[in-house]
Amino acid sequence: MRAYLTSPRFLRAALPAASFAILLAAIFYVQPRAMSYFGMNLMLQYTVPIALATIAQMFIITVNDLDLSIGPFVGLTACIGATLLADTPVLGLLALLACIAAYAALGALIHWRNLPSLVVTLGMSFVWLGIAVLILPTPGGTAPGWVKAIVGLKTPLVPFPIIAAIVIGIVVHVALMTSSYGAVLRGAGGNPRAIGRAGWSLLKIKMVMYAAAGFFGVLSGLSLIGLTSAADAHIADRYTLYAIAGVILGGGEFVGGRVSPIGAVIGAMTLTLTGSFLTFLKISPDWQIGAQGGILIIVLALRALINRREG
Amino acid sequence: MLNKATMGASILATAMSVGAGVADTSDKRIALSNNYAGNSWRQAMLGSWDKVTSAAVADGVVAEAPAFTTAENQVTEQAAQIQNMILEGYDAIVINAASPDALNGAVKQACDAGIVVVSFDGIVTEPCAYRIAVDFKAMGRLEVDYLATRLNGGNLLEIRGLAGVFVDDEISAGIHEGVAAHSQFKIVGSVHGDWAQDVAQKAVAGILPSLPEVAGVVTQGGDGYGAAQAFAAAGRPTPLIVMGNRYDELQWWKEQKDANGYETISVSIAPGVSTLAFWVAQMVLDGKDVPQDLTVPFLQISQDTLEESLANTQPGGVANVEYSLEDAMAVVAGK
Numbered sequence: 145m146r147a148y149l150t151s152p153r154f155l156r157a158a159l160p161a162a163s164f165a166i167l168l169a170a171i172f173y174v175q176p177r178a179m180s181y182f183g184m185n186l187m188l189q190y191t192v193p194i195a196l197a198t199i200a201q202m203f204i205i206t207v208n209d210l211d212l213s214i215g216p217f218v219g220l221t222a223c224i225g226a227t228l229l230a231d232t233p234v235l236g237l238l239a240l241l242a243c244i245a246a247y248a249a250l251g252a253l254i255h256w257r258n259l260p261s262l263v264v265t266l267g268m269s270f271v272w273l274g275i276a277v278l279i280l281p282t283p284g285g286t287a288p289g290w291v292k293a294i295v296g297l298k299t300p301l302v303p304f305p306i307i308a309a310i311v312i313g314i315v316v317h318v319a320l321m322t323s324s325y326g327a328v329l330r331g332a333g334g335n336p337r338a339i340g341r342a343g344w345s346l347l348k349i350k351m352v353m354y355a356a357a358g359f360f361g362v363l364s365g366l367s368l369i370g371l372t373s374a375a376d377a378h379i380a381d382r383y384t385l386y387a388i389a390g391v392i393l394g395g396g397e398f399v400g401g402r403v404s405p406i407g408a409v410i411g412a413m414t415l416t417l418t419g420s421f422l423t424f425l426k427i428s429p430d431w432q433i434g435a436q437g438g439i440l441i442i443v444l445a446l447r448a449l450i451n452r453r454e455g
Numbered sequence: 456m457l458n459k460a461t462m463g464a465s466i467l468a469t470a471m472s473v474g475a476g477v478a479d480t481s482d483k484r485i486a487l488s489n490n491y492a493g494n495s496w497r498q499a500m501l502g503s504w505d506k507v508t509s510a511a512v513a514d515g516v517v518a519e520a521p522a523f524t525t526a527e528n529q530v531t532e533q534a535a536q537i538q539n540m541i542l543e544g545y546d547a548i549v550i551n552a553a554s555p556d557a558l559n560g561a562v563k564q565a566c567d568a569g570i571v572v573v574s575f576d577g578i579v580t581e582p583c584a585y586r587i588a589v590d591f592k593a594m595g596r597l598e599v600d601y602l603a604t605r606l607n608g609g610n611l612l613e614i615r616g617l618a619g620v621f622v623d624d625e626i627s628a629g630i631h632e633g634v635a636a637h638s639q640f641k642i643v644g645s646v647h648g649d650w651a652q653d654v655a656q657k658a659v660a661g662i663l664p665s666l667p668e669v670a671g672v673v674t675q676g677g678d679g680y681g682a683a684q685a686f687a688a689a690g691r692p693t694p695l696i697v698m699g700n701r702y703d704e705l706q707w708w709k710e711q712k713d714a715n716g717y718e719t720i721s722v723s724i725a726p727g728v729s730t731l732a733f734w735v736a737q738m739v740l741d742g743k744d745v746p747q748d749l750t751v752p753f754l755q756i757s758q759d760t761l762e763e764s765l766a767n768t769q770p771g772g773v774a775n776v777e778y779s780l781e782d783a784m785a786v787v788a789g790k
Contacts, residue, residue: 178542186538186564190531282621283530283554372534373563374556379530416535423523423539433526 152453159450160394160410163443167417175424181303187420188305189371191413192295193218195309196364197383198390198412199316199405200357205391206320206403207333207353209254209261213269214361215384217243219377220276221365226285226375229366233288244358251354255347269384276377283376287369295370308367309409316405329353333401390415393443414443480740481515483546485733487522490533490553490577494650495701496773500551500576500726503777507730516780517737530554534561540570547571547736551729552579555621571739575732575751576724585739587732587749589724591622594753595629595673598697599637601720602671605695608639609670612662612694614648614655614682616675623647626675643667648678652703655681663689672696676723679704699723700754700774705765718758725754727777734783745787752786 148154171187172179178187197218204211221243229236250268254261297304320326331339332349340346364383369375394411396403418439422432487504491497501522508520523540525532533553538561540548548565552558552574559581565572566583575587602611613630616623634640644662648655655678663685672682676699686693693711698704698721711717728751739745754776756764768774778786 175542177544182568183542186542189538190535193531284556368531372530372557372560374554374559376530376554376557379554379557382527382529382531419532419535420539420542423536424543426521 152450155450156395156447157404157407159443159447160404160407160414163393164410164414164417167414167421167439171417171421171424174421178420178424181301185303185305187417188303188309188413189295191416192305192308193364193368193371193380194383194386194390194416195312195409195412196360196367197380197387198394198408199312200360200364201387202316202391202394202396202403202405202408203320203353203357203360204261205333205388205396205398206330206401207350208336208399208401209265210388210398211265211357212262212384213265213272214357214387215381216269216272216276217247217358217361218365218368218380218383219375220272220279221362222369222375222379223276223280223285223377225291225366225369226287227279229291230286230288240362243362244355247358247361248351248355251350251352252347254354255350273377280375280377283374285369285375287373287375291366291370292373295367309413313406313409320403320405330401330403333399333403386412386415389440393440395447415440479742480517480737483517483737483740484519484544485517485547485549485736485740486540486543486545487520487729487733488533488536488540488548488550488552489522489524490551491528492524493528495771496726499773499775500729503727503775504729504733507727507777508733511733511737520733525553528553530557534558537561537565541565541568545570547573547740549729549732549736550574550577550579550584552577555580571736573732573736573739575728582747585735585745585747585749587728587735587751589728589751589753591625592629592632594722594724595626595631596633596636597629597722597753597755598673598720599630599633599640601697602640602673602695603637605718606640606670608637609641610643610667611640612659612666612669612672612682613642613645614659614672614674614678615645616648616650616678618647623675630673640671642673643669648675648681650675650677650699652678652681652684652701654678656685657681659685660688663691668692669694674699677701677704679721680707683707693717695719697722698756700725700756700764700768702765702768702770702772702774705756705761705768705774709761709765712758712761720758721756721761721764721774722753723773724751725776726773727775731778731783731786734778734780735787737780738783738787743787749786 177183197214201211201214224236224239228239254264299307328344329349332346336346390412391408393414394404394407418436422435427435504522511517512520523536525536530553548570558579562572562579562581562584572584574584578586578588615627634642644666646658646662648658659682671694674697679696679698680703682696696719698708698719700721700723735745754774764774
């Protein structure tokens with residue numbers, strides 16, 4: 145038992161959860177008011193869209209790609225949600241489905257032409273932003289009532305954001321980490337040639353993963369407007385970096401199909417809580433970005449230590 | 456800007472004249488949530504807030520009034536900041552918002568938690584919040600109205616602000632309304648000066664060769680000096696340029712006035728509007744009756760007040776007015 149608890153594998157899996165717990169304890173110490181249903185709800189609300197965007201990014205990272213457009217894409221789906229989906233639900237739904245299809249097509253394009261995903265998604269980020277500005281030139285729109293109702297759900301005992309995070313983490317974990325096709329999908333990141341030789345279509349795998357990313361991007365955009373009640377084309381620009389940092393903070397690796405859905409959700413929550421923590425400490429916002437980066441580096445340094453033992 | 460001693464004295468006097476009403480808010484905490492601090496106007500705004508609120512805290516009008524600025528002018532970041540303020544238990548939150556609509560969720564949560572929300576400059580549309588808005592359209596109209604009193608008509612050059620920003624559209628719409636009302640004027644050219652002297656100078660220099668004689672230049676602030684430089688460099692007669700309260704603009708105007716009696720006006724929004732928002736929040740906490748929507752007056756500098764305004768403006772800064780509680784009461788009363 146003791147050997148298991150000190151094994152690099154366990155430490156590695158426990159690191160995201162441990163950093164989250166330490167941060168949460170520190171916040172409760174500095175601001176005891178946060179230690180309540182109301183407080184947790186407020187503090188963690190914005191982690192739901194970030195967690196969803198992080199999961200989207202995780203799918204892309206699983207197949208050794210990187211998505212630099214997820215932020216603007218979430219912004220686009222938020223704009224569609226606050227305009228088309230609210231006014232003409234059928235058209236809105238079709239538009240969102242078209243977004244997911246576009247993501248799948250991107251996956252196909254990247255695989256078919258063997259293009260670097262960085263370049264394709266960087267280019268697409270401007271396309272998404274452009275379409276978002278066309279749909280909603282000035283900030284505004286209204287989120288559909290049902291979206292607001294879901295995100296604003298007052299669940300008994302445990303605040304909704306925590307339940308949502310647990311559900312997202314477990315659902316994706318079951319689908320990607322325990323199912324047999326999930327193993328194939330991850331294998332496409334670990335050793336694409338072997339998966340290809342075994343008779344699986346790598347094209348299909350890329351399309352499935354990109355479509356999954358698009359789907360979670362849509363969920364992220366919708367949950368975001370549920371919170372803000374209106375949209376803005378630039379509403380989620382920072383999510384691109386948040387999502388990448390969340391995946392890495394949660395124990396994922398840039399290559400090799402080595403990811404952790406539950407870790408990614410925790411990573412996203414840790415990132416958002418860092419902001420709250422620094423505000424409660426009354427650290428000037430000018431320093432906050434740097435301090436946030438500092439916390440990120442500490443966690444990654446710890447992981448590098450664990451990895452060395454593993455290697 | 457008023458000097459520090461008179462400012463302090465006036466606040467003290469205000470505090471005493473209001474007497475018992477002020478004591479009610481002595482344990483209240485008011486926070487400023489600001490989305491951006493990257494230009495001279497915003498810096499002056501934060502400076503005014505700090506000056507007036509620290510005096511108010513020292514006088515026991517409120518317990519605390521810290522200012523927080525988000526690092527990246529992002530809606531989600533500011534929404535999270537507001538939520539943290541709710542958790543910190545502030546009694547009132549004063550907001551200069553990154554977006555008029557997208558913060559409504561967080562603002563509503565603040566209102567539901569019993570917090571007074573006052574937005575200014577970048578206002579929010581959530582009905583429960585108080586709004587101190589600027590009538591930018593009226594500012595544009597005022598410029599053309601002034602030109603109509605000075606000139607018999609002629610060609611106008613319009614310098615616009617930052618493309619795609621709401622303020623730019625509003626001021627420009629006001630200017631065009633003004634031109635429609637005074638048909639003796641005609642806008643012969645329009646450039647974007649981005650509210651910055653260097654950008655405005657380049658833009659004006661670029662369009663000048665293609666323009667007929669220009670009688671007047673309508674501006675949005677921060678661009679008048681650059682326009683004047685461009686006209687001088689092109690060797691063309693200096694038209695009537697409406698200024699925007701920046702130090703370099705006022706300085707140039709003063710030089711011209713001394714040299715050849717040059718006459719114009721200068722108009723912009725005083726960054727000290729943040730202090731008006733502070734007092735409005737204080738008055739609401741004090742149980743005073745304040746309308747949900749207020750309009751802030753512009754700060755206009757005329758030929759007579761030029762020297763005084765220039766003396767009170769720091770080099771590189773913007774002409775400013777800070778509000779006392781009495782000033783705020785006058786605005787609330789609609790005077």
